[in-house]
Amino acid sequence: MTQTIARRGLMLVLSSPSGAGKSTLSRRLLESDPQIAMSVSATTRAKRPNEVDGKDYFFVTPQRFEEMVRDGAFLEHASVFGNRYGTPSAPVEKILARGRDVLFDIDWQGAQQLSQKAKDDLVRVFILPPSRDELERRLRERAEDSAEVVARRMAEASNEISRWSEYDYVILNDDVGKAQEQLKAIVAAERLNRQRQTGLVDFVRDLTQAKAP
Numbered sequence: 529m530t531q532t533i534a535r536r537g538l539m540l541v542l543s544s545p546s547g548a549g550k551s552t553l554s555r556r557l558l559e560s561d562p563q564i565a566m567s568v569s570a571t572t573r574a575k576r577p578n579e580v581d582g583k584d585y586f587f588v589t590p591q592r593f594e595e596m597v598r599d600g601a602f603l604e605h606a607s608v609f610g611n612r613y614g615t616p617s618a619p620v621e622k623i624l625a626r627g628r629d630v631l632f633d634i635d636w637q638g639a640q641q642l643s644q645k646a647k648d649d650l651v652r653v654f655i656l657p658p659s660r661d662e663l664e665r666r667l668r669e670r671a672e673d674s675a676e677v678v679a680r681r682m683a684e685a686s687n688e689i690s691r692w693s694e695y696d697y698v699i700l701n702d703d704v705g706k707a708q709e710q711l712k713a714i715v716a717a718e719r720l721n722r723q724r725q726t727g728l729v730d731f732v733r734d735l736t737q738a739k740a741p
């Protein structure tokens with residue numbers, strides 16, 4: 529019989545300079561692992577043509593965003609590239625309460641705020657591109673932002689990259705299949721972390737108790 533031991537859900541944070549492949553790796557991880565749910569952020573940024581409101585982001589006005597800040601609706605929030613982004617708390621708490629893991633595609637400011645609030649549950653992964661040229665090529669190829677937006681994101685890249693040492697793991701996203709396997713390996717190992725396996729105490733007690741003759 530396969531024994532499943534109760535565990536506490538992970539809060540898995542993926543950060544990178546824009547265009548390094550966070551969304552791609554997130555999508556692949558979610559498709560391959562039904563135990564993980566995505567945290568959908570709210571943002572004041574304009575919707576890209578291929579994005580779906582409520583799935584990729586909750587697209588809100590600056591006024592609505594400010595109301596949510598005032599109501600304490602965010603686990604963390606920050607300004608990135610002149611727009612505001614925030615993680616709504618309620619869905620995250622619901623997912624964790626059901627014993628599932630939550631994936632966050634947020635920047636270093638968000639990762640720092642979560643580190644203060646949820647240190648024990650947090651696993652932080654930083655994604656690096658193989659080179660600056662390749663990063664720019666990916667941003668252009670994505671073809672969802674204007675040339676001006678691409679230039680601004682390239683200008684911000686060094687600042688983002690300089691945060692790499694604040695993360696627990698670093699993945700170099702050259703071959704996307706390899707990067708995906710590495711991310712899956714991190715998740716598998718972190719789920720086995722002793723302190724996260726909340727059911728171990730009872731399980732080991734049963735294991736060590738001698739059976740009545």
Ligand code: ADP
Nearest residue numbers: 546547548549550551552666670701702703704
């Ligand atoms: P981010 O979410 O970090 O801004 P994306 O996941 O949107 O980045 O990736 C940016 C672009 O690069 C997308 O067009 C994506 O298909 C492409 N891409 C992602 N990973 C790789 C890779 N390993 N090799 C080549 N192209 C990639």
Ligand code: 5GP
Nearest residue numbers: 569605606608613614615633634635637638
């Ligand atoms: P994009 O506009 O390309 O979707 O995202 C821009 C940046 O904002 C990315 O680095 C992304 O990780 C970050 N981001 C997205 N949602 C959130 C959020 O809720 N909080 C924070 N702090 N950053 C976010």
